Amino acid sequence: MTSVAKIPVIDISDDNQDQAQVAKELVEAAIEHGFIYIKNTGKAIPVEDVDAAFELARKLFKETPVEEKQACTIQKNNRGWSAMHYETLDPKNQRVGDFKEAFNFGEPSPTNHLQQPIPPTISSAEPFISRFHTLCHHLSLRLNTLLGIGLSVSPPDFFTSAHLRENGASGTILRLLYYPSLSSLTSQSQGHEVSRTSVKEKEDVRAGAHSDYGSMTLLFRLKGQAGLEIQTREGNWVPVPVCPPGTENDPQPPILVNIGDLLSYWTNGLLRSTVHRVVFPGAQANGSGQEGQEGKGNSLVEGESGEGERYSIAYFCHPVESMKLEPVPSERVRAFGEENGKAVVNGEKKMLTADEHLNMRLQASYLKLYEDENKE
Template sequence: MATVAKIPVIDISHDSQDQAQVAKELVEAAIEHGFIYIKNTGKDIPAEDVDAAFELAKKLFKETPVEEKQACTIQKNNRGWSAMHYETLDPKNQRVGDFKEAFNFGEPSPTTNQLQQPIPPSIASSVPFITNFHTQCHHLSLRLNTLLGIGLSVTPPDFFTSAHLRENGASGTILRLLYYPPAPAPAPAQTSSIASDEEKEEDGKGDRDVRAGAHSDYGSLTLLFRLKGQAGLEIQTRTGEWVPVPVCPPGTENDPQPPILVNIGDLLSYWTNGLLRSTVHRVVFPGAGNNNAVEGESGQGERYSIAYFCHPVGTTKLEPVPSERVRKFGEENGQVKKSEARKMLTADEHLMSRLQASYLKLYEEEKKEE
């Protein structure tokens, strides 16, 4: 049995709950783990809508002609199709890009509720569903931001929530469908039974176990939807170990849907002086003989996931969060000095710095054109 991530499961679905207590549990999990399971009871996002979103992903990645997807290739606004190996989440340690394909849907227009980007004709009829699912995720993220504000005793309590309202401006929020193909065929046997790290790097073997390189997410928080039985996600513990994150932690096996996995992004960690933890994670190919294999899950076949990356309105200034706990943590841990003002970034500036590092090909192509 694998040693798995010990991530709390929190149910936020009941209006009669003590919201202060739920908020406290949410914040403590965000501080200690950076990841939280949220029970998906169907109140926020019905099980049938999650199922439909995964069916849409299968249609997009397996049935849509490549030419249609290429016409929607991802642009600097982070919207569109990302081909296999196009994104490199861990450029320092990856020789080739991630072993995955993705499609990013930006926020729908607040006035027309239409997507503001090219869409493959084969899924054009699904646009109303996509915008609705996008909005469902948006509303859930607003509830989570509200609870985080309560748990951190932020003044006013809606400080985070108001910064994420669509009516207050455009943001970098993205709904992303992801497809990871089956594990590639084993590489030819080495002439020697032991290969050096240099040899592994030279022939690219170091990349074969990685579907998505080690990284932390960009924005405020991420909602991640996964399918039962499909393994691969790992987080890095405070001691540097990599441990798998089960799709269904104990006690949720019979729920209508696996719990939604929520994790804190770099922006929110930065905003809170590092108090809320943005945890490094990756997606790998867990083998049958691997110590990180989770019972009932396999990493050998195809893998699908859906991520909703929540960002504040782009013009939001990441000024110090008005929370005494956040302020004290920043001063005690050297994140903020009383005598120095931290450089003020906007949410868009924070996002752009990260995109340039991940989409090397996109920005390299621009340099060549110049």
């Protein structure tokens, strides 16, 4: 039987719950796994809105002319369309860029308008995109509040305040993702056809191994679509089921939340920013992506398939750009740092701002974007 990630499922929808207990469960999951399933009862993010977001993704990636998407090619502000192979999340180990397309929507304006060009084919969806963005924002604020309570941060709303839109601009992104099926991979890649035979199943990945750049990520997936793996503390790759035990009959798969780099920096590494990737399920992995470790990976979870195309939606929550990456005022965070002989994760990043960290990571993954700029 395939070994899978044993990630806790937490229901935060009941306002009558003991919030301190819920906060404790969230923190412990963030420490041990860096990933948490949030049971989606439809209260935080309505089920019909999640369905509509996936329908929008299908329209964008399957019905929108490539010329419209190319006119919205991603820029240094991390907004817009990235074509097949345009992003390389693990440049040290990937022979080619990621086998995926993506479209990034930045935060809407105070009047709920998108502050970037979008393809005319989906222009009528602008109000919905802004609303879905805001729903995810509110859920991320709730989770940040609970993490602050669970860590006894002083003041307890430190994380929440750091992410309020009214406190300044941020790198927060709502991202629609499309991974073509392995058997019919003929998508455009910067004007060139990508043939099925160009994929080396033992080497290539749909999204390279990486940790997320921001504070936390909300990930929405579709039932039956395999591919996501996380790296364990022992260096092995294990799949993350879309529907963990007990959620198979829920109207929507649980929202998968993972801790990003900034919450890890802010907590001296106590909260874990876990390395993860998206693979061609069923192919034999070579373990690339983490210092040459030989992870087995690529096993299928019962009830999931790697044969067809794959869609996902990620909300990358980032704090206000000017926030410093220094340890938060928490006795538990301070004690953990002292026990591990460090004041912060990677001390040289101590005075980086959230925006500086994001730009550093983007330059490493969007090689073509920055190479083209340097040639000008």
